[in-house]
Amino acid sequence: MDQxxxxxxxxxxxxxxxxxxxxxxxxxxxxHAGEGFYKKVDRIILLSGLYKDNKETFEALLNAAEKYDIPIVLVRPLGLEEVPEILEEKAATIVGWNANCIIDSIKDAPETM
Incomplete structure (x- = not known):
């Protein structure tokens, strides 16, 4: 859900x-996406503003990130600084809504969490 x-x-x-x-x-x-899918993923990008209404999907992605050692780039909600603590703990990097900053964070996210 993305209101x-x-x-x-x-x-x-x-x-x-x-x-x-x-x-x-x-x-x-x-x-249910298997190892073949996740082995092709370089970064998982999560929009933290969507967490509240999509917890199951986020949990699946957080578990996959941990299992397959995929860095998480967490994008803060537009205009807000705070993000859910569980997401902040798992993120390799946290970024705002500036397109250049998002791209730099994707490119520069540490390979390990």
């Missing part, structure tokens, strides 16, 4: 940066 349309705003920001090549991976169920 504030954060996800479309986020993807619009990334697509606006034509010098940054990225691939969006959406699976019907991240819980």
């Amino acid at each position: 504030n349309n954060e996800y479309p705003q986020f993807t619009e920001k990334l697509y606006s940066k034509v010098e940054f090549l990225w691939k969006e991976s959406i699976s019907g169920s991240y819980e």
